[in-house]
Amino acid sequence: MTHNRLNYIEILHAHGYRVTPQRLAVLDALCAAGGHTTSAEVLARARALDARIDRSTVYRSLDVLVKSGLALTAPGDNAGETRYEIVQESPxxxxxxxxxxxxxxxxxxxxxxxxxxxxxxxxxxxxxxxxxxxxxxxxxxxxxxxx
Amino acid sequence: MTHNRLNYIEILHAHGYRVTPQRLAVLDALCAAGGHTTSAEVLARARALDARIDRSTVYRSLDVLVKSGLALTAPGDNAGETRYEIVQESPxxxxxxxxxxxxxxxxxxxxxxxxxxxxxxxxxxxxxxxxxxxxxxxxxxxxxxxx
DNA sequence: TCTCTTGCTGCAACGAGTCGCAGGTGGGTG
DNA sequence: CACCCACCTGCGACTCGTTGCAGCAAGAGA
Structure with a gap:
């Protein structure tokens, strides 16, 4: 794991978002993937961490991470697919x-x-x-x- | 209508595609919209021209137009949405x-x-x-x- | 004009993503 | 530590786009 969790928790709080196990699972899934990842892969990895997590929760969590500036979106291969990436130091x-x-x-x-x-x-x-x-x-x- | 239909028909034939009423409806819809258009709007406009046209036919027709070089795709606002545009003279x-x-x-x-x-x-x-x-x-x- | 073949259409079913809702839980307050 | 409320989650239903299939029609050839 390359991320500093405390830092992410502070950032979520600073944006008025709550820190929940599901959001941390999505965050870990995104970090573990590294680089650009499809939402489908994030979903699979998040399920490995928490089998009961729902699809809609994963999508909403990704949205929260993007809005907090912790993740970036990019269009995917097949137009109509979104990919996600954990933010890095250098743009x-x-x-x-x-x-x-x-x-x-x-x-x-x-x-x-x-x-x-x-x-x-x-x-x-x-x-x-x-x-x-x-x-x-x-x-x-x-x-x-x-x- | 700003397009020259005969020209489009020749181009479709040249690419080995058949010219059908449905494809012409999609083409007209795309031209009528002008500029970038969402597939949802193309669908609505095409339905206005031919009420019985199916969603899947519209998507397949758009694909044919793109493959023929008659239309261009571009990512839409909400990542995960494709927009279409009729080709113009100048790139x-x-x-x-x-x-x-x-x-x-x-x-x-x-x-x-x-x-x-x-x-x-x-x-x-x-x-x-x-x-x-x-x-x-x-x-x-x-x-x-x-x- | 008629026939025939191939590709196209509409339909139905499917997967991905979104949204509304009722109940659960984070975390601020006392 | 306990309470409480707003936010979050899981669920179910919905939309959008895609795909397989059976029947239909474009258009080439006679």
């Missing part, structure tokens, strides 16, 4: 390979210049701080060089 | 305001430099050609300047 985005499914981190610095330019040009203040770019990774490009 | 991305829901087009040129930099830096070949950035539009920033 970052993701590159996902559409062939092999591998994910690579993309430093926020790389996107920063682009974001600032868009904000300047269009007057928007960008809040979507978790971008997922789709593409083909270097490895897969090698394997299908013929195409 | 572009979108800025969406998380407060009022308004959408603005973002020229592909703006993102081009960022995409090329990421490709150079990480070796990826980016294929996700339809980006949606979340933020707060200038209007909404004015109205909530106090916050």
């Amino acid at each position: 970052h985005h993701h590159l996902r390979c559409s062939r092999c499914g591998t994910e690579h981190e993309l430093s926020a610095a790389s996107a920063g210049a682009f974001f600032r330019q868009v904000e300047r040009e269009y007057g928007y203040r960008l809040t979507g701080d978790h971008l997922v770019l789709e593409g083909v990774c270097p490895e897969c490009q090698k394997h299908t060089a013929g195409h | 572009h991305h979108h800025l969406r305001c998380s407060r009022c829901g308004t959408e603005h087009e973002l020229s592909a040129a703006s993102a081009g430099a960022f995409f090329r930099q990421v490709e150079r830096e990480y070796g990826y070949r980016l294929t996700g050609d339809h980006l949606v950035l979340e933020g707060v539009c200038p209007e909404c920033q004015k109205h909530t300047a106090g916050h």
